[in-house]
Amino acid sequence: SGGGGGGGGESEYPELGNYPIEGDTATFGFNVPQSGPYASEGEDELRAYELAVDHLNNGGGWVDSQFDDLSGDGVLDYQIDSVSGDTATDADTARQSASRMIQRDEVIMVTGGSSSAVAIAVQELCQRENTPFMACLTHSNDTTGQNCVRYGFREMFNAYMTGQALAPVLTDEYGDDLQFYQLYADYSWGQTVQESMNQFLTEAGWEEVDSVATPLGTSDYSSYLSEAANSGADVLLLDHYGLDGATSVSQAVDAGLDEDMELVVPLYNRPMAEAAGAAIEGVFGTVAWDSQIDNTPSQEFLQAFQDEYDRIPSGPAQLAYGQTLQYAAAAERAGTFYPPEVIRQLEDYEYDNVGMGPETMRGCDHQAQRDVPVVRGLPESEQAEGQYFEIINVTGRDELGYACDAGPAGECELGEYGDE
Amino acid sequence: MSFHIEAITVLLNGLQQGAIYILLAVGLSIILGTLKFVNFAHGALYLIGTYAGLLIALEVNLTSGQLQAWGFGQLGLGLGYIPALLIVPFVVFVVGLAMERWVVEPFKNRPDTDQILVTFGLAIIVQELFRAFFGSSSLPFSQPSWAQGPPQVPFLAAIPISSWRYYVIGITAVLVLIVYLLVEFTDFGLVVRAGTRDPEMVELLGIRLSRPYIVVFGIGAALAGVAGVVGGPLNPVNPTIGNEILVPAFLTVVIGGVGSIAGAVLGGVLFGVTQAVLVATYSAWAQVGLYAIAAIVLLVRPQGLLGEAEVAP
Amino acid sequence: MALLETENLVKEFGGLVATDEVNLSVEEGERVSIIGPNGAGKSTLVNLITRRLDPTSGDIRFKGESIVGHDPHEVVQMGVSKSFQTASIFSDLTVRENAEIAALASEHGSFGFKLLEHRDSLTGVHQVARDTLDAVGLLDQADRQASELPYGDKRRLEIGIALAAEPDLLLMDEPTAGMSPEETEATVDLVEEVKRELGLTFVLIEHDMEIVFRISDRIVVLNRGQVIAEGTPDEIKGDAAVQEAYLGGVEL
Amino acid sequence: MSLLDVDAVDAYYGESHILRDLSLTVEEGEVCALLGRNGAGKTTTLRSISGAKPPEVRDGTVRFKGDDITGLPADDVAMQGISLVPEERRVFANLTVEENLRIAEVSRNTSNTWRRPRTATGQSMSTEQVYEDFPRLGERKTQKAGTLSGGEQQMLAIARALKQSTDLLLLDEPYEGLAPKIVEDVEAAIERISDQGVTILLVEQNAAAAIKIADRAYVVDQGAVVFDGSATELRDDDETRERYLGV
Amino acid sequence: MSDEPAAAADGETGSSFADTVGIWMPRGDELRVMTATAVVLAVFPFVFSRMPVVSDLLQGYQSLATLILIWGIFALGFDLLLGYTGLLSFGHAAFWGGAAYAAGVFSQHVSGSPILMVLAGTVFAVLLAWFLGFLSLRRGGIYFAILTLAFAQMMFYMSSSPLAFITGGENGFTGVETAELFGLFPLESELPLVLETLLGTWLYAFVAVIALLCVALGYRILHSPYGMVFRAIRENEQRAEFVGLNVWRYRLMSFIISGFFAGVAGSLFVIHGTYVPLSSLYWTTSGEVVIMTVLGGTGSLFGPVVGAGVYLYVENIVSGGHPFEFVAPFWHLILGLVFVVTIWVFPRGIWGFFRDVRDYVTGGED
């Protein structure tokens, strides 16, 4: 569909970031954790990214069925190439890696995630370097709140929306007037989850006994858990993700906490559930996406991923795949890789092709307005590959979110396009 | 909940955490005290112990790493925890023997700093080898089902601590006592302690030192291996656990006093309990407190709690 | 005023009294030897004076000023130098640098901020170092690495380092131990010569009675931490208590 | 057959050639002195006999009780009944006086020998006897050896050697750092040991002191034997004493 | 040195000159070393990231060139402590990270001038080094290593939680606001004319000038009495004390000096990255500088800088795949192996190895 527009486009706009592209391949940078507490998520993301590149160049998956803008023969007449880097779930490593991709490999777009601290650090760098950043898995309110940038976009929902989706389900299930206790990972993501859960559960009539920060990457939560157990609360929220989440929920069950209190893990995913095994039985939470979601895009993606890797994709994988295609489609619509134009194409774009219902990539904070699935962990006996929880409810986007001048978006100042 | 339950919980949590430090610190300390060897690769032995324990006790699915790439995605003997606990110390003991022979010997007469550096390098190599073979992502090493949940004993049942942690404390106590008796009260211990200062003179007395040395190193290593097996199910298992545990283990040795087994025990308990108490009170300061304690102890008693001041030459 | 004085000096190790109410005084320019049976407390006394050990009680005064509470290097700065028994040198440095280190300390104090001065500009230090090396006969070897020196020369350098610190008082604990009679002779000559030239005061600890009686102005005898006799060599030779505690039947 | 037979030994420290074709014999029961000035090679000779490394013995043989012990590890040599009082005393600083004495007996315990051949026949001195001979050590039983005075350490080093089962005792400057009175005590002890049948090879720089108790003497210079004869012969040989011993 | 009278005469004219011009006058080889360093610094980014053919082989890039210099300064200072005074610190992350936070906070609240930021960060690091040195220098060897490690970890955990309101905790410090150099030149902008080809950005030029000054300072320190005293203390501490040197204060001084270099480097790091990650205080950062220094060669001025280059090269280029796809996942393993082999076989590191080779070759010719 680009029809040679890419080559001709080079003279249309001034140099900016890595635009114009030299040669006839455009390179994407995949900056994912391959070590550290979120390594499992990162590995799955990388698989999805590679699948996306394959589909962009050779057709297949959503490129053929869901994204009309994409041709399956590269983007804007450029073949797509990619480089990857290991963020080690560490902001500094991630920035070094992103900076190498931008400066040496001259990538036209960076994507990646798992850890909001990393995403925030990298998107700030991308803003400076005028290179679009498609945030993959980052769930902190701040990513599109106080730390938002013009060059960053987020498909994933955030902690605020998790709170909105989860609170009614929890009060329904466990009753009113309960006391809850939170352990949260001590960084941007955990802090905003703690904040939002507190806000919405308190609004629903529950009372927070205490909330305690635990360092990211803690491996033994026993002391923290004992404190929680002895606090007399009815519900324990474990605001931990990835490996940390799997660990804390297993240790809670090992210590017998589930006998006296209800456990909640606000943000879940498949690798976590797999690692925690029996411990997740009956535990509520939200997920980015799940292979059990029954709609065409979801099932197509599941199929494509399974065909390629013979395994079931996780939520982060769906995000990775979707974000890559979204960027490519925006470039096609803009007719150029010139970043400000691509950004303008993404802003306020409405779509319904990634399996999470109709969505808008909101222009005021670059936060996708979308549905949030609420799930509950299955007993070990009912677990199977790709099936660790039942979907309780897919909360519609109309029941979620906040206005451009409210909630996290109220603190967002996007910054410049770079062509002003 | 009543105050005394809370206090006991905190204390037990502290003891359990301290137990892992103690197992590592005692090994480090006797190696440092007798062979005068600074082993920054002790964490690597812990790492080996954990993976060995996991693969003996359970079957695991690898999701990344070369082994998985080569088709060994499903790995492990699945023999259960008791066999793991019995076999692993021997495995790591043998690794220790090899290490004594190939690393400690050549570096025995090099400066402390060289020993630290070479073992630091080895620690990195071991960690990265595990990463290469088993992948970076954590493997689940669950606590045995018979040790999950609080023990079904009248009083302890009310304390939110799993039975496994009681086993950890018990196993540590027994092993450390055995090692202590061995070093303090046997000929073996005497020879080893003498060799600390002047190995050649020991040989001139007709005593061959190579074997006692190897045995000391092996014992230290085996203790690290045991720590790996008992500590593994308390933490997620991944290649970095070895180097992460090394820092507190070394601190334990130093605040307890190099070469002093009792000191290592005291240091480990102090560390574990301090940490547990701080988590229960000012959790933001829990980690800071650990290092602050270490710093204070060393400032007041540079030779460590039970260490002997250096004998004047 | 005596150059060095100790007053009721006591040092205890646990229950053991190694130095017991010792009152010692050394006049400027004097040569004093301390003798006594093994474990009498001689080395302990020297270590107290050089501040390697803290006294349990009592006082040590150098040039009238109490040095208890000073650090070892401060005591050296005041003019107390010690030669070590086994050659204690900086073996990776050249002979010249060995001497320069000591000279630097005596010329510029125990610590200075002269870090931006190039070494070449410290002419005073070079001079002292050269003079000292000359005095101990090592000037022609100045650029050799100290570790390459033969043992005898190392001992020489050792004494050279002690001298380059320009001390007023030199303490020597068994300086000739392990030396052959010849070497001993040479060392004694060196010391005497240095004394003559630099007017040094020194305190010597020795078990070799020949040397002791030859070069001491005064001898102090210690036994079990206490001074049991004190006097000129002749007086000591005749002292019954000394015979009994220390010399045994040795013929002199 | 002599008890110890050092035959044409060449020993090296790295590339420096220290002992040059050195030969000496020690007969059973005698006290033999090995004299020479600093650096002559006396300590090197003792180390070559006792199997300490360095030096490296490249040529020649050392025979003990007729067996070739050249190049055997130090611990094996000790098992044959050779004990050494080394030059720098080398007591175990971190062990108590008692433990220093106890360790000397460890190698006699069969469980610690690991089936190495042990042919020592000498009797080990009893601990009571040690404390009787060196009352100073008795007073300091539980003190760490590192904090002993120089002379006390020397006594301990000698006592430790005597606690081994000794057929041949190698003494490297045993009087160094000892008060004159203790020197007498040690001399007496050496004579008594000798009377009990232990053979002694005594290294000294001080010829006078050695001649007092020695039956026979060797003088070495630059790693080679330059004099060999009875103690009386040496006493009368002014030239040798002046030339090689500096007296 | 061999020509005794000439050296003395040299010294005398020098000192009278020094009185008038000051002690900053280059002496001996200093001018030559500085010139050579300046030349290398001037062509490095060009060769590394822009020179035809060569840069394609090397796969370098501008920002890595800058980063190498920054870590080089850090390692150089570290070696003054490890290589000369013989103290192995495992806590230098405290100075690097501390300075980075200080410079960052300074830029947010006081001034974003790069020069002032470097000053602020360095002053902080020096004060911190003074304080921590005071506490940890009570014992050497392993105790010192562990004590420094403990204090640095304490700082890490302080900023991760109790001080998170300043440092941003795990999120890192994001409030850095760097202003233009001299109020004129944005650091990331390109230099004029041929300088652009050679040096690239103002940032590089700024870092390179500071690196040059650091090399000069390091060289001077080593050739001042301090250099000699440091070596003497490492050799024989007791003897040094007994010639009347205050060993403790010299050690403290060498600790502070290396803290100074770490501070300069840490401040430049925040200027370069406009971000301070929490991990800059973590003990692995200390471990990295140890590896760099040893790899490059302890006891030499330039070895550690080379080590920093090699380390960062492997970390950033080799790990990044192309053209090292085959070994990329194992970059850390490779570094570990190289590190161990270095200690085992070439204890004097890469630099020492090349010097030995050079000596061997020239020695062979003689």
Ligand SMILES: Nc1ncnc2c1ncn2[C@@H]1O[C@H](COP(=O)(O)OP(=O)(O)OP(=O)(O)O)[C@@H](O)[C@H]1O
């Ligand atoms: N740190 C210590 N702890 C316990 N006792 C000690 C310590 N240091 C020295 N002593 C004891 O103090 C006494 C005096 O020792 P010192 O070294 O002063 O003797 P000395 O007169 O120098 O003897 P020598 O002539 O044998 O060298 C000795 O009995 C020794 O065992």
Ligand SMILES: Nc1ncnc2c1ncn2[C@@H]1O[C@H](COP(=O)(O)OP(=O)(O)OP(=O)(O)O)[C@@H](O)[C@H]1O
């Ligand atoms: N470890 C060593 N490495 C190299 N050379 C050595 C070593 N030990 C001794 N030497 C040299 O070997 C020679 C002989 O030394 P040895 O110690 O045997 O002499 P000695 O006769 O015992 O002297 P002394 O009476 O001083 O003890 C000397 O020149 C000495 O410098």
Ligand SMILES: [Mg+2]
């Ligand atoms: Mg003495």
Ligand SMILES: [Mg+2]
């Ligand atoms: Mg000798």
